[in-house]
Amino acid sequence: MRSAVALGVLAATLALPACDRSSPTEPLPPATPTSTPSATATPSPAPTPTPPASPTATPTSVPTPVPTPALATFSGHVFRRPELAPIADALVELDNVAHHQTTTDGGGAFAFSDISPGSFNVSVTPPGEPRATVDEVWLEAGDNRRDLYWDPCVRPFGTVTDRDTGAPIAGATVSIWDLSATTGADGRYTIDFGCEPLSGGTIVMSVTHPDYQPHEEYSRVSYLCTCPFDFTLVHL
16 A cells, blocks of 8 residues: 555656756846947949040141242343444343233343243334344243344344354354355354345254364244354364
């Protein structure tokens, strides 16, 4: 009977909850939340500003200067043959593609400027006298000087000189057709055709001297005027 009671007590003891078997303890304080440090943001480097591209300067095209063509001047005096007196107030004309004219002053002087270089026929008209072609000239760029001789008749004239020394040659014979003249001590000659008009065509002017090589030169009658025809001879 005692044994049954003891077993019952034991069974009751064993049936108690386990928590009842622990000794009472102080309540634990609430856990303090651990603050997780927030990540410090690493500042991104500010982008380096790209400077705006400088516009490429387009070189200004410099026009190539056009050279100014060199021009010619032409000056001299106008004389009346055979006395070689200066002619005042004479009209002097240059003709090729262009036409230029001027008038002589009281001393017979004339001057042209700003003329394009080239070949020109030159005519002179004295006051109250007929117009006559007196020369054919080739004007180079720069200054050109030549005297003009007006004569109502055709009297070509000139000087014959030694090519090497430049000395005048006396006794040279200058011939045109059947007319001729002999040079004087100064080497000058004049052939007088008279005042008859000449027909057009080509002529041969020849120069001879015993001590020099003969010389021939062709000329058109239209240019055979009262103007100088100079010759140089080569010594034998």
